[in-house]
Amino acid sequence: MIEVRLFATFREGREKIVYFEPTKAACPADVLDELGIPYEEVAICLINGFHSGLRDAIKDKDVLALFPPVGGG
C-alpha cells in the first residue's frame, strides 16, 4: 500500500492519512485526482521525505506527504 499523509487545509473534509493500492496510483498526480485536490494547490510534495514532482513514480510502501503553501520560521 501507498501511505498518503495530508496536512494543513488538505485535511479539511478528509482523513489525515489515506492508503492507496499501488495499482491505483502510479504518481502523486493520480492520488490528487482521486482525492479531488487541484494540482496547483500543492506546494510541497514529498516521496519518502524527498521533494518530488507530481509525475514522479510511486510504488508499494512509499510514503507520500502533501502540503499546501505553508511556512514559518
Add this chain to the structure above:
Amino acid sequence: MKTSYNGKLARINLSTGEIKVEQLDMELATKFIGGRGLGTKILYDEGVATVDPLSADNKLVYITGPMTGTASPTSGRYMVVTKSPLTGMIASSNSGGVWGAKLKYAGWDALIVEGKASEWTYINVVDDKIELLSAKDYVGLMSEEADEKLKEAHPGCNVLNIGPAGEHQSLLAAIMNDKDRAAGRSGVGAVMGSKNLKAITVTATAKVIEPFDADKLKEATKACNAKIRENGVTGGGLPTYGTAVLVNIINNTGSFPTKNWQESYYDKADDISGETLKDTYLVKNAACHRCPIACGRVIKVGDKVVGGPEYEPLWAYGGNCGLHDLNAIDEANMWCNEYGLDAISTPCTIAAAMELYEKGYIKEDECDGIPLTWGSSEAIVEWTKRMGEGKLPLAKLMANGSYRLCEHYGHPEFSMSVKKQEMPAYDARGIQGIGITYATSNRGGCHVRGYLISPEVLGLPEQLDRTTTEGKAQWCKIFQDLTAVIDSMGLCLFSSFALGAPEYTALLNAGTGTNYTPEELLTVGERIYNIERLFNKAAGMKPEDDRLPKRLTEEPISDGPSKGQISQIHVTLPQYYEVRGWENAFPTKETLERLGLSE
C-alpha cells in the same frame, strides 16, 4: 526634508541619571539603515566589543528602523542590540508587537542605555520627555503582571520589561514587550538585569510617521500588501496555522531534531503540530503593528488566555525533549514568557539536561524530585519555572544555557549550540544549506539570519535539493544580506516569503529619500553582516567558532527519511568564505574597502 527617520536618539546613563538628546548621524543611517545595522555600528564605534557584557560598560541599544511605525506592512519591529553575555559576541534580538512603533511615534529612533542604576529603575518615555523612576514596586513580578501594573501607573503606555529570569541575569533571559512578544535570544534580558533596569514604558501622542514621499510609499505599500495577501504562505498558511505548521513539514523531511538531536524523526509529531494546535487550544490569531499576516497565536492554557507557542518551542519542548503533550508545551511556553526566558534556548537546555540525565551525568538527587526524563510533561513545565527562578543549583546552571551546563558535566559535545547559543529546529544534516547559516551566524546558533529553509524545504523563491551542497554558499550569503536589510529597516522577516529586494528597495526609498537600487541595498546588507563580523573579531571570536557541533559532522542521522545523512559543512564553509571575500572567517582588506568599512 521629510524622512521616516525621526533624526533623534536618547542616550540614557543609568549610573549618573544623565539623559542626552543626540541627532541621528544621517550619513551613518544611510550606510547602515537603522535597527540591527545601525545599532551594531554604534556599539562597534563606541568600543563595546571588548567590554564585560554584564558590567556597567556594556550598552543596550533599543533601536527602530526607518520603516518602523510607517504605513509599510509588518512595520512593528525593533531591535535590541548589545554585547551578548551568552555568546560574548554581538546580540541583536528582534521583536514585534507595537512597542517599537510607539517608540518611533514618541519621536525617537533609538534609546542607548549605558551604565548601571544603583537601585531597580525603569525608564518612562512620554513623547519627548524621558525620566528615570524607581522600579521597586515591580521587581520580582512576572512579566505580564509587571506589564499590567505599569499600565495602571501610566495609562495608555506600552511596556517592555524583563521577568525574574532577567533580574537574576540568566544568560537565557529575554526582553518582553506587549506581554508576549520577545526579543528572545542571546541573553539580552540579562544585560538589562545587570543594569538594574526593569522596564521601559512608552507613551506617544503621534500616530503617524511622515515619510519622504507619501504617495510613493502608499503605492509601494499597496503593491506589497497585495503580494502578501496573494502569497500562499503569508496570505494563507501563516494566518491559519502560524509558524507551528512547520512541525509536520520538517518532520516529514526527517530533519526534526529529536531527543537533543540524537534522532531526527518524531513519530508523534502530529500531536504537537500547527494543525493540532488549531483544532484544540487556539482561541484566535494575533497581529503585530500593521501586519497583514497575523501569524501570532492566542491560546488557552487552563483558564488563562495567553500568547501561544511558535514552531520553535513546539519543537524544542516537544520532539527535542521526546514529548508530545501539547498542553504541557503550551504551559511551559507560557512560563518562558512570564519569567522572560528565551523559548528556544530554554527548552533546548532542558533537552541537553535530559541527555545528561539519561547518560548518568546528572544524578537523580540533583533533580529535587523532578527527574529530567525524556517525555516528562512535569519536567518541562517545572524545570522551566525553576530556570526562571534560578534558585536551585542545577536550575541556576541550566539558566545559563546548554553549553555551560554540558561543560560543567565534562561533556560540552552534548550542547547543540553554535557560539554557545542553541541551534533551532532544523537538522543541518538533512538540510545542508541551513548548516552554513548556523555556523556563520554572527549571533550564534540561529535560523533567522539566513532562512535557507525557505528554498530548501518550502520551495520559495524556488525549490532547491536540501541534500546537496552546490550553490548553497551563495544562497546563504544572499539570504543573510537581505535579512540584514529587513532587520535594519524595522520590518518583519516573514514578509520576505512574499517580498524581495525590489519591494524593500521601493519601501525604503519612499520612506527615507534614498535612491538605492535592489543590488545596492543588498550591498548595504552585506556591509551590515561584515560590521557584525568585525564586532565579533574585536570581541575575541576565533575562526573555530564558526563550527557545528560534532554530532552534526560525525554522527549520521540514525533513522527516518534522512537516515544516514551528515552535515557537509567542511565542503560548504570554505565556499562560503570565498563568496563572502573572507579569509579564516574574517573579511579581507579588499572586502572591507569594497564595503566602505576600512579603518
